[in-house]
Amino acid sequence: MRERRAAKGLSQADLAQRMDVSRQTINSIETGRYTPSLPLAIAIARFFGVTVEEIFHADHS
Amino acid sequence: MQTTAKPSRKYLATPIFGVLMGVVYLVALSVAGNPVSGVLAFAVMAAFSGGLLLARRRSETVRGLLDHRDERISAIDLRATAVTALVMIAVVLVAFVVEIARGQSGWPYSMLGAVGGVTYLAAVIVLRIRG
Numbered sequence: 001m002r003e004r005r006a007a008k009g010l011s012q013a014d015l016a017q018r019m020d021v022s023r024q025t026i027n028s029i030e031t032g033r034y035t036p037s038l039p040l041a042i043a044i045a046r047f048f049g050v051t052v053e054e055i056f057h058a059d060h061s
Numbered sequence: 062m063q064t065t066a067k068p069s070r071k072y073l074a075t076p077i078f079g080v081l082m083g084v085v086y087l088v089a090l091s092v093a094g095n096p097v098s099g100v101l102a103f104a105v106m107a108a109f110s111g112g113l114l115l116a117r118r119r120s121e122t123v124r125g126l127l128d129h130r131d132e133r134i135s136a137i138d139l140r141a142t143a144v145t146a147l148v149m150i151a152v153v154l155v156a157f158v159v160e161i162a163r164g165q166s167g168w169p170y171s172m173l174g175a176v177g178g179v180t181y182l183a184a185v186i187v188l189r190i191r192g
């Protein structure tokens with residue numbers, strides 16, 4: 001997710017604002033410390049124009 | 062638990078509740094003939110509520126705890142509440158055992174424990190029905 005965000009030229013704060021979550025939450029998702037809810041995962045995937053599976057790998061706990 | 066970006070005043074709920082509790086303390090202590098303590102209690106609660114609003118400007122965590130817009134912070138809030146409840150249950154149980162070991166009835170800890178147990182069962186039933 002970090003690479004896709006960077007490719008769009010967005011900061012964590014920018015993405016957080018668009019997803020209506022905190023910057024800490026975006027950081028936690030990117031570092032694998034937090035698994036987003038299904039609605040948030042879908043919203044993030046839609047934002048980047050990919051599927052949930054493409055952006056969140058199933059082998060990540 | 063993502064929500065819309067619609068402006069909300071939800072973050073005011075906790076500070077307002079804090080101030081209202083301060084008023085309740087003020088009235089209760091005044092009725093008990095101790096208005097000075099009442100004013101102090103109200104001042105503490107008002108300062109706490111004001112501190113929350115000030116902290117909200119600087120801290121994402123406080124902001125998330127107050128407005129419940131961030132799913133991760135809401136989850137942290139929920140888990141912290143559960144930990145707090147577990148500690149409180151342990152304290153009530155220990156206090157109850159100490160009281161009955163002293164030959165007392167166990168009141169009010171027996172009642173507090175009963176309220177906790179009934180509340181937990183009711184919550185499980187309601188949450189299970191709601192899915």
